[in-house]
Amino acid sequence: METIRLLLVDDHTIFRAGIRVLLEMQPDFKVIGEAEEGEKALSLVRELQPEVVLMDIAMPGVDGLSAARRIKETAPMTKIILLTQHENKEYLQPALKIGAEGYVLKRAAADELVMAIRAVHQGKSFLDSNVTSTILAEYCQDVKNGTVTDNRQLSEREREILVMLARGYTNRQIAELLKISPKTVDFHRARIMKKLGIKGRVALAQYALRHGLVE
Known part of the structure; x- marks a missing residue:
């Protein structure tokens, strides 16, 4: 069984201890380090090279979103x-924009966190069920307002790039995987946004989630 190497980042010592006990009950999980703030998390990512980082958003010093953004820049495969108590889009949208693979509420059930870790380790995205409900509510409102668009107008390559963007891949990563130039990726992204009538990486991610293009 493959072991998933984990780094815990939260400024509450008791919360970290509880999460660590929970995770180490799983035979395929190994907690290799802990940090109480973002700057230390960045250092430990470089030193320990964890496969999955579980990180709080609200922390003193370098907050979770800023730390996550910098981790994605320096260690994009991590x-x-x-992990947060916030379920509104003010926090969700920046999380999607920086390329975080998972978004789990601290009040979630233990098995949901375990599922999230295994899902992102396999290259999938994971949203807390309560957050998913929020997205679905927004989708229903879009239907009511008549603003839902049809992705069938996208080419096969455009749909492929849309999915990769929604999963948080950078233009450079997409270019390397598809063996095309970053400028070509940017060209396709611009065409996708024009065809769908939406702007920005966050909107693309939300569109893909709403239409079942990513799990």
């Missing part, structure tokens, strides 16, 4: 799950 998966990030943001």
Whole structure:
């Protein structure tokens, strides 16, 4: 069984201890380090090279979103799950924009966090069920307002790039995987946004989630 190497980042010592006990009950999980703030998390990512980082958003010093953004810049293959008490889009949208693979509420059930870790380790995205409900509510409102768009107008390559963007891949990563130039990726992204009538990486991610293009 493959072991998933985990780094815990939260400024509450008792919370970290509880999460560590929970995770180490799983035979395929190994907690290799802990940090109480973002700057230390960045250092430990470089030193320990965890596969998955579980990180709080609200922390003193370098907050979770800023730390996650910097981790994605320096260690793009590291998966990030943001653990938070916030379920509104003010926090969700920046999380999607920086490329975090998971977003789990601190009040979630233990098995949901375990599922999230395994999902992102396998290259999937994971949203807390309560957050998913919020997104679905927004989708229903879009239907009511008549603003839902049809992704069938996208080419196969455009749909492929849309999914990769929604999963948090950078233009450079997409270019390397598809063996095309970053400028070509940027060109396709611009065409996708024009065809769908939406702007920005966050909106693209939300669109893909709403239409079942990513899990």
